[in-house]
Amino acid sequence: xxxxxxxxxxxxxxxxxxxxxxxxxxxxxxxxxxxxxxxxxxxxxxxxxxxxxxxxxxxxxxxxxxxxxxxxxxxxxxxxxxxxxxxxxxxxxxxxxxxxxxxxxxxxxxxxxxxxxxxxxxxxxxxxxxxxxxxxxxxxxxxxxxxxxxxxxxxxxxxxxxxxxxxxxxxxxxxxxxxxxxxxxxxxxxxxxxxxxxxxxxxxxxxxxxxxxxxxxxxxxxxxxxxxxxxxxxxxxxxxxxxxxxxxxxxxxxxxxxxxxxxxxxxxxxxxxxxxxxxxxxxxxxxxxxxxxxxxxxxxxxxxxxxxxxxx
Amino acid sequence: xxxxxxxxxxxxxxxxxxxxxxxxxxxxxxxxxxxxxxxxxxxxxxxxxxxxxxxxxxxxxxxxxxxxxxxxxxxxxxxxxxxxxxxxxxxxxxxxxxxxxxxxxxxxxxxxxxxxxxxxxxxxxxxxxxxxxxxxxxxxxxxxxxxxxxxxxxxxxxxxxxxxxxxxxxxxxxxxxxxxxxxxxxxxxxxxxxxxxxxxxxxxxxxxxxxxxxxxxxxxxxxxxxxxxxxxxxxxxxxxxxxxxxxxxxxxxxxxxxxxxxxxxxxxxxxxxxxxxxxxxxxxxxxxxxxxxxxxxxxxxxxxxxxxxxxx
DNA sequence: CCCCAGCCATAAACTGTGTGCATGGCAGCA
DNA sequence: TGCTGCCATGCACACAGTTTATGGCTGGGG
Numbered sequence: 001x002x003x004x005x006x007x008x009x010x011x012x013x014x015x016x017x018x019x020x021x022x023x024x025x026x027x028x029x030x031x032x033x034x035x036x037x038x039x040x041x042x043x044x045x046x047x048x049x050x051x052x053x054x055x056x057x058x059x060x061x062x063x064x065x066x067x068x069x070x071x072x073x074x075x076x077x078x079x080x081x082x083x084x085x086x087x088x089x090x091x092x093x094x095x096x097x098x099x100x101x102x103x104x105x106x107x108x109x110x111x112x113x114x115x116x117x118x119x120x121x122x123x124x125x126x127x128x129x130x131x132x133x134x135x136x137x138x139x140x141x142x143x144x145x146x147x148x149x150x151x152x153x154x155x156x157x158x159x160x161x162x163x164x165x166x167x168x169x170x171x172x173x174x175x176x177x178x179x180x181x182x183x184x185x186x187x188x189x190x191x192x193x194x195x196x197x198x199x200x201x202x203x204x205x206x207x208x209x210x211x212x213x214x215x216x217x218x219x220x221x222x223x224x225x226x227x228x229x230x231x232x233x234x235x236x237x238x239x240x241x242x243x244x245x246x247x248x249x250x251x252x253x254x255x256x257x258x259x260x261x262x263x264x265x266x267x268x269x270x271x272x273x274x275x276x277x278x279x280x281x282x283x284x285x286x287x288x289x290x291x292x293x294x295x296x297x298x299x300x301x302x303x304x305x306x307x308x309x310x311x312x
Numbered sequence: 313x314x315x316x317x318x319x320x321x322x323x324x325x326x327x328x329x330x331x332x333x334x335x336x337x338x339x340x341x342x343x344x345x346x347x348x349x350x351x352x353x354x355x356x357x358x359x360x361x362x363x364x365x366x367x368x369x370x371x372x373x374x375x376x377x378x379x380x381x382x383x384x385x386x387x388x389x390x391x392x393x394x395x396x397x398x399x400x401x402x403x404x405x406x407x408x409x410x411x412x413x414x415x416x417x418x419x420x421x422x423x424x425x426x427x428x429x430x431x432x433x434x435x436x437x438x439x440x441x442x443x444x445x446x447x448x449x450x451x452x453x454x455x456x457x458x459x460x461x462x463x464x465x466x467x468x469x470x471x472x473x474x475x476x477x478x479x480x481x482x483x484x485x486x487x488x489x490x491x492x493x494x495x496x497x498x499x500x501x502x503x504x505x506x507x508x509x510x511x512x513x514x515x516x517x518x519x520x521x522x523x524x525x526x527x528x529x530x531x532x533x534x535x536x537x538x539x540x541x542x543x544x545x546x547x548x549x550x551x552x553x554x555x556x557x558x559x560x561x562x563x564x565x566x567x568x569x570x571x572x573x574x575x576x577x578x579x580x581x582x583x584x585x586x587x588x589x590x591x592x593x594x595x596x597x598x599x600x601x602x603x604x605x606x607x608x609x610x611x612x613x614x615x616x617x618x619x620x621x622x623x624x
Numbered sequence: 625c626c627c628c629a630g631c632c633a634t635a636a637a638c639t640g641t642g643t644g645c646a647t648g649g650c651a652g653c654a
Numbered sequence: 655t656g657c658t659g660c661c662a663t664g665c666a667c668a669c670a671g672t673t674t675a676t677g678g679c680t681g682g683g684g
Binding site: 002004005008045046048051053056058060061062064066069072073076080081083084085086087088092093094096142145274277278279280 | 360363384388395396454
Binding site: 331332333343344346347348351364366367369 | 630631632633634635
């Protein structure tokens, strides 16, 4: 009833070689098999496609009408196979990566640069979420091929741990507390300050609140920003202290950048729902290699580091 | 090993419906058949194309790379089937018609006009030959879908007779023989004239020679033209008498147009190698309807008409 | 926690399709 | 005339596609 790719290939080869016998040789089938398939195609399309002359074949008007389309179908099929090969060989394709805003700002740019240098033809598509819980939910629902963010809770797919992300305190350069001994400052020293806070639902709002709660106070918000990148800028401008991932700080920021004491860390991971394919695996390797994180496992430093709930 | 059209259709439908179950319904197959075919396609292309989520399916990077090509294949296959339908319905396609020069000049133009009015989308491709024997040989060798010309000798394919083509004598208007009684002139009256002849190998050269031989003389050529259409013009200009198919005479020719006596006819036919398809048959019907030929069968008038060898 | 519905995968049996071998018919050539 | 080349047809077999039956997993509701 419907034409098959094989039949179309047979027809085109018969026309190109000018004979059933030569086409059969070229296609490594027997002449009767070929004859039978072309006949079936003629039946499917409603009439003879080829006129069988004593020493040649000749396309009929119907055959001539159909031939260019047959060639197009076969060319498309070849492109399909070529695209599959290229994607498998990391010479084409697109990977969808989901992450939280701060990681998109801090950790991923150098990783994407390295990726682009190594696999220039494979595109990366970024999907950003304001909170690690939203990231996790979206990932569970199929929102991307790979998620990069705080280690997800109750995740039964493969998880690749990347290391821990450090947080920094940002104050104006001329703040009285801008130069503490060894550059470390307890959060409690800023208990009476108004803070550069994050908008409700932003993962770092939750992290800030919890960290301050542990230091015995509730941070009063001077301003709430939805943009992670704005926090250090606002702190530098004197709106109040900000707690930000160290990786998002611009190198040229004119501000005091201090270590919270005790340190505030957050373990990060790359995770997928199912066993990742070659493309996803390769990206994860580049990610692990080029990520500017503190090496180590939060469990091994649990005795000396504040253990925080992982949120963005 | 190789993807099949069916597998590609299955893949695209699963992606478009978002589920194997719905795709199976839409395609009128069972879900396991669909599952099995998509699996086979994944095996053929070297990896998973779809990620099976609990309530959805999601294309993998490989699947996403392949999908546009799969759609292209299916679209071209649809165009192929559509082209076949259109050609069968005389809404598309191209017919190759072989003929001799004089018929291309005289009989075919009004036929092609009528064809174009009736089937505007079906193109006609003309192949012209100087001699009916060349036409016949080319047709035997597959040179066109349909031949229109003098009835071929020893032809075992289908032959459709179209009627007989009359020949006319052309003289200058002021020729002493320009106004014979009842417009008929025996060829012998022009025995001492130099004639507008045709180039060697031109079918009408042979016809002229034979017609004159029957009248008892050999025509001396004043000029030999390769162009059939030039003959009446040269005769009108006074180069000598010309014998031409009546159908090629322009309506506005300033010349004496006489009937040879006895009349010179030539039976014409349309012929194919094998049983013609619908397109060819329809064209032949239009040809038979619109051809400006003398109705009749050369056999029925054999007693009163010079029977000539058919050449162009 | 259990039950149910929805969804996809797998196995086995059956049906449909593609292929090779054998054979025959036709045309062209020596 | 005989031989070769070429395509079509018939039959048997192997492979591919499909259905029926079954099972496993997830999510939602009681």
